[in-house]
Amino acid sequence: MQCPRCLNSDPEFFYKGSRGWYCRKCITFGRAMLQEEKEAISLSPIQSGSEEYTLQYPLTSKQKEISFACKQLIEESDVLLHCVCGAGKTELVVETISAYLKKRKKVCFAIPRRQVVLELRERLASYFPNAKVIAVCGGYTEILDGDLIICTTHQLYRYYQTFDLLILDEPDAYPFRGNPVLHGISETCCKGHTIYLTATPDKTLLARIKKNTLQCLTLNVRPHGRALPVPKICIKTHLGMFYTLLRFLKNHQKEKTIVFVPTIQMANTLGKILGIFFASFICTSKTVNRDEMIERYRRRKNGVMVATTVLERGVTIPGVHVCVYYAEHPVFDLSSLIQMAGRVGRSYESPYGEVLFLQNEKHQQTDECVRMLREANLECDV
Ligand SMILES: [Zn+2]
DSSP, rough: OOOOOOOOOOOOGGETTTTTTEEETGOOOOEEESOOOOOOOOOOOOOTTOOOOOOSOOOHHHHHHHHHHHHTTTTTSEEEEEEEETSSSHHTHHHHHHHHHHHOEEEEESSSSSHHHHHHHHHHHHTTTTTTTEEEEEBBOSSSSSSEEEEEGGGGGGOOEEEEEEEEOOOTTTTTTHHHHHHHHHTTTTTEEEEEESSOOOOHHHHHHHTTTTTEEOSSSSSSSOOOOEEEEEEOOHHHHHHHHHHHHHHHTEEEEEEEEESSSHHHHHHHHHHSOOOOEEOOOOOHHHHHHHHHHHHSEEEEEEEOGGGSSSOOOOOOOEEEETSSTTTTTTTHHHHHTTTTTTTSOOOOOEEEEESSSSOOOHHHHHHHHHHTTTTTTO
């Protein structure tokens, strides 16, 4: 027996109710009955002209190359676009989306995090002015049908065997990462191929490349062509770390700095202490009106944002520096270290910036992060 929705086949999770066997592994999405034939969801036809698009900035020649290769490869196979943070990965799939819309095929762009869904909907709607681009996520579940669907990975359960192309953005991010139910649902919602977009592919994706079931395209250069900021590792005593942090913040007091910390408690405590010396903001999963607060910070010239990993992805704050405090803490894995460092130097106006890893002890993972970023920079001309 296998669950038609989440693909679970562990008998422990199958229960018999009054209507027959069902799966308890994905029960949070309602009962999936095992014997009943599940019908593919069919959505309304795609409007003509919806494939026309204009980008805000033209693609660089390197981006064009990858964009074109992606459009070709996806005909035959799943594709991984392995791009460094800030490489403009969304723009790389626009040509492929357009090709599918032209063939009147349904495309879904799925992302683990809700706040990114709404932002991305705006962006893609501006690229495809004739298409009905809809967002489906918590608070936005009334309209489920459009030419192009942008949703959280949690909402994919609504679309059984629906999409001809699924674009899965940041599959290594929480809560999609390591979640077998969401992985299963992402497979059953799509009847065609999948594009994975990430700077930090996990072991499953890397294994599929080896097995040749996934084609990988790599982009190691940001559109502005400048090298990625490589973190400086600084190992100190607890007190020494604090003083080093103060010095780092003082050096950049005319600019903005994000200080990443491992826990909410530390964010609150450190945020208050730093508030004595600097304009300081605190950003955790508990912060109320988080998006507004981030927007307020973005508009400022200077100030310190103390944040947990909640801010590690999907946020671009021009001209920012980054310090990861207790970078050796187990809450930061290799992918979050790369993502946090990747907040720096993203925009054309300020392609440089500093990244500091402050640690109490040496750690293999932070060393690995530095090695990987240096390696990616070998392809950079500048
Ligand atoms: Zn299931």
